[in-house]
Amino acid sequence: MVRRNDRRRAALVDAAIEVLAREGARGLTFRSVDAEAAVPLGTASNYFADRDDLLTQAGARVYERLRPDEATVTRQRTADRDRATYTLLMRELVGRVSAFRTGYLALLELRLEATRRPGLRAVLTERVRADLDANVAYHEASGLPGDAMAVKLLYLTLNWLIVEQLTLPDVLTEAERDELVAAAVERIVADPASRCGPP
Structure with missing residues (x-):
């Protein structure tokens, strides 16, 4: 053996x-x-x-290698709980995922292959759902503004931004990508100060 x-x-x-x-x-x-x-x-x-x-x-x-290191997690836990911090976190996320270009492209290939392989589709569905649920749970525990729907909308929005960046990197400049991340957070995540309700 x-x-x-x-x-x-x-x-x-x-x-x-x-x-x-x-x-x-x-x-x-x-x-x-x-x-x-x-x-x-x-x-x-x-x-x-x-x-x-x-x-x-x-x-x-790929998911294992995409996890943030302990220093990043610690910094996130001690950061302010506002939209500016949220924007910074999302920019870091896009940067971290984009830096592992081959990993993300491999995931895209796996997703395509999963359309033809039910077993692989079941495994990926379970993994991606667990990852999304973990992101929602982390967000809810963090005290950052926004709700579970905001997390899911940002997940979908930023995933396509990353696909665009890795497959057709000249469509958007780096400055445009940064602006899009900030605009996504601003438009998707409700500003806690603007919420109406009893004091």
Whole structure:
């Protein structure tokens, strides 16, 4: 039996992400992952039950790598609770996701592949729903302005902004993207000071 280790598995999954981003789901094979990871042929097949397993683990790894580091989380927890802070957080989010270009492109490939693979669709649906629910819960606990609907609307809006930036980067300038993030927060997130109600 082949001795497996977590570091090698992570390297193989990271290689799968690169292959997905560059060649699409149809180009993802155990052989292409072995070549990308610069390991002997047959290595990936010892770590993953089948191609679906590899696709699923690649999706999970992208989410793992997109999580903010502990310093960012700590800074977010201690920041002001207003729309200006919310705008800054959303700009950081767009920047973090965009910086992992191959990861986000791999996720897009996985979403397309999920339209043809019910098992992958079920896994991605569960993962994306859990991520969205976690974002809503974090937001509600944070005291930032806006409600669950605002979080979902920003999720949808900023996801497409990121797609635009990664696939057609010359459509919008960096300044325009920053303005769009600020406008999205301003128009979607209610200003707590403007709410009417009893004192």
